[in-house]
Amino acid sequence: MIEVNARRSRRTERVAVMGLRFAAGFVIIAMAALLIYLAFEGTKTFYVDRFPLWSFLFSPEFSPDANHPGAAVFIVGTIAVTVFAIAVGGPFGVAVGIFLAEIAPYRMTQILKPAIELMVGIPSVVYGWLGLTLLVPLIRTHTSSPSGFGLAAAGVVLSIMILPTVITLSEDAIRSLPYSLKEGSLALGATRWQTIIRVLVPSASSGIAVALILGIARAVGETLAIQMVIGNSTQFPKGVFGPTAALPTEIVTDMPGTTAGSLLEHALFSMAFLLLLIAMLLIVLVRFSLRRRA
Amino acid sequence: MSATTAEPAPVRGVAATGGVRVRKTADAIATVVLWAMASSIIVMLAAFIIYIGYLGWSALTPSFIFGVPKETTAGGGIGPEIYNSFYILILTLLFTTPIAVAAGVFLQEYARPGGFRSIVQFSAESLATVPSVVMGLFGLLVFVYTFHWKYTALGGALTLTVLNLPALLRVTQEALSSVPDSLREASMALGGTKWQTITRVVLPSAIGRLTTGIVLIAGRIFGETAALIFTAGLSVTANKPYDLNPFHTAETLAVHLWYTHSESVVPDVDRIGNGSALVLLIMVLAFNVGARLIGRALTKRFTGRSS
Numbered sequence A: 001m002i003e004v005n006a007r008r009s010r011r012t013e014r015v016a017v018m019g020l021r022f023a024a025g026f027v028i029i030a031m032a033a034l035l036i037y038l039a040f041e042g043t044k045t046f047y048v049d050r051f052p053l054w055s056f057l058f059s060p061e062f063s064p065d066a067n068h069p070g071a072a073v074f075i076v077g078t079i080a081v082t083v084f085a086i087a088v089g090g091p092f093g094v095a096v097g098i099f100l101a102e103i104a105p106y107r108m109t110q111i112l113k114p115a116i117e118l119m120v121g122i123p124s125v126v127y128g129w130l131g132l133t134l135l136v137p138l139i140r141t142h143t144s145s146p147s148g149f150g151l152a153a154a155g156v157v158l159s160i161m162i163l164p165t166v167i168t169l170s171e172d173a174i175r176s177l178p179y180s181l182k183e184g185s186l187a188l189g190a191t192r193w194q195t196i197i198r199v200l201v202p203s204a205s206s207g208i209a210v211a212l213i214l215g216i217a218r219a220v221g222e223t224l225a226i227q228m229v230i231g232n233s234t235q236f237p238k239g240v241f242g243p244t245a246a247l248p249t250e251i252v253t254d255m256p257g258t259t260a261g262s263l264l265e266h267a268l269f270s271m272a273f274l275l276l277l278i279a280m281l282l283i284v285l286v287r288f289s290l291r292r293r294a
Numbered sequence B: 001m002s003a004t005t006a007e008p009a010p011v012r013g014v015a016a017t018g019g020v021r022v023r024k025t026a027d028a029i030a031t032v033v034l035w036a037m038a039s040s041i042i043v044m045l046a047a048f049i050i051y052i053g054y055l056g057w058s059a060l061t062p063s064f065i066f067g068v069p070k071e072t073t074a075g076g077g078i079g080p081e082i083y084n085s086f087y088i089l090i091l092t093l094l095f096t097t098p099i100a101v102a103a104g105v106f107l108q109e110y111a112r113p114g115g116f117r118s119i120v121q122f123s124a125e126s127l128a129t130v131p132s133v134v135m136g137l138f139g140l141l142v143f144v145y146t147f148h149w150k151y152t153a154l155g156g157a158l159t160l161t162v163l164n165l166p167a168l169l170r171v172t173q174e175a176l177s178s179v180p181d182s183l184r185e186a187s188m189a190l191g192g193t194k195w196q197t198i199t200r201v202v203l204p205s206a207i208g209r210l211t212t213g214i215v216l217i218a219g220r221i222f223g224e225t226a227a228l229i230f231t232a233g234l235s236v237t238a239n240k241p242y243d244l245n246p247f248h249t250a251e252t253l254a255v256h257l258w259y260t261h262s263e264s265v266v267p268d269v270d271r272i273g274n275g276s277a278l279v280l281l282i283m284v285l286a287f288n289v290g291a292r293l294i295g296r297a298l299t300k301r302f303t304g305r306s307s
Helices: A006-042 A053-058 A070-102 A106-121 A124-142 A152-173 A181-189 A190-201 A205-221 A245-258 A262-294 B019-058 B064-065 B079-110 B116-128 B132-146 B153-177 B182-191 B194-223 B253-262 B268-303
Strands: none
Touching: A006 B079, A006 B116, A006 B132, A006 B153, A006 B194, A053 A070, A053 A262, A070 A106, A070 A152, A070 A205, A070 A245, A070 B019, A070 B194, A106 A152, A106 A190, A106 B019, A124 A152, A124 B019, A124 B194, A124 B253, A124 B268, A152 A205, A152 B194, A181 A190, A190 A205, A190 B019, A205 A245, A205 A262, A205 B116, A205 B132, A205 B253, A245 A262, A245 B132, A245 B268, A262 B116, A262 B132, B019 B268, B064 B079, B064 B116, B064 B268, B079 B116, B079 B153, B079 B253, B079 B268, B116 B153, B132 B153, B182 B194, B194 B253, B194 B268
8 A cells, every 4th residue: 555666656746746736726717717708798888889887887777778777776785785784794793703712711612603604504595585584574564664675674684694704704813813912911900801902903903804804795795685685676775774776686686587698688797797896806905904914 | 889999090001091990890891792792693593593494394394395396386396406406516516626625735735835826825815705696697608608508507516616616725725734744744754755645644634624614615505596596597407307417407495495586476485485495494504513523523533533
């Protein structure tokens, strides 16, 4: 079983490393192909259909049948649900991350960590179904919203869905700090809370920023869970309970019915390309905040 | 309490606000609030599970779990959808695991920092943030438009392969980096080549963590929806619901739940939705528990250590 022929094992080694290198290269190829394909298809609205980029980004009138696919409603919808999610889920997630890193006894982490992993595993459609059967009727009966579908329902669902990302990454950020920081603060007579809020959180600020940015990335791209509760109506949200639509929800609502090569299809690909650019921008931001620390 | 308690004079500086009692009260309040927030997550999750169980319990009949879906009438089942979910899951793992593990071994054991390695790492990070609906449209462009496959199980599985590659790569890298260097050094000192060291020492030591990660990701693949709508399709093969041909359309359970709710005309949407949601949840629970059990068993078998 043990290889003794030195020349043969060197050859095995070379072939193996070549295979491994190719597998690693596949990751680059996949990302490049994705970018090229979507850039090509996603700009057809502008160079095939000659619809101005400016109107695509800023016109609220979405009527591809009349050659006017303005996406402003969906862009605003995406921004609105994302801001909602990060405003509610962000602080909550960071707080629980701090709790896990600094306060939770071993027993509690043994319960909380698997619970968070389970939250990651629950499919998007099940969150959507929960929103549909639990949250939407609740909003309908307790507010003036006639249907219950809308920005608030989508925002709450998203706030819950980004929690695992924010919690895990902010916990890591605090745990990665040198122990001496904490010791120094406690030795000066600071309480645990003072140590957390004045020493640990400021020191881990770039890591916490990364947690929030990746939470935003998750919120921007989430599709089906919010598609089931946002109302899918092409209008700016009238207040926090008003129905609206976001970029991913619009794609998934209209894509199954399109014909290949139509303006509607091109416009939906442009929206997907825009989502991809937002995701890339967020990754660059993550790199930037990590570099600032170093 | 009397005011004669020996309080230290307030220090002017970063750590000083109010007296000791104020600071201690603030600390206690903060502790209670953080405990409450963390506990509320567990309570919420438990409530979700109980609620989904309550809704879906009555729908779980043998004719629902094993029956075929109906187009327009009530009483449809989800048998073929469960089958397709597993079918696409297995195909996906078959593609994505070798690529991700090989790439992870290369990055962790061979590649030097900088250059190629940082490009791969950056690509993987970017790929990890690509929304799954965007990945679905990429799959549509490649497999449906370019290859002219129409909606197929294989197209869906290949799309999920790319979607889950970054997560699996990360799992591999973390599993490998948890193997202590002393093991590698011992193997090399005994005359093992680097490849021998990796295949006979490093990978067996990492197998437990690796498997736990893979099974957890399998749970996510099982419930994936947005990337499959435009690649694997919204229907099961007509006349042959349990289809082995990877070039046929294959609607999975998660896609079925979404499609039934938003597009279909069957009268018993609620029953199908409630039942499907419960089955999905049970599967995810099973994957989560299974991941831990299998990982623990493998670690013990290959390294003799527990956990």
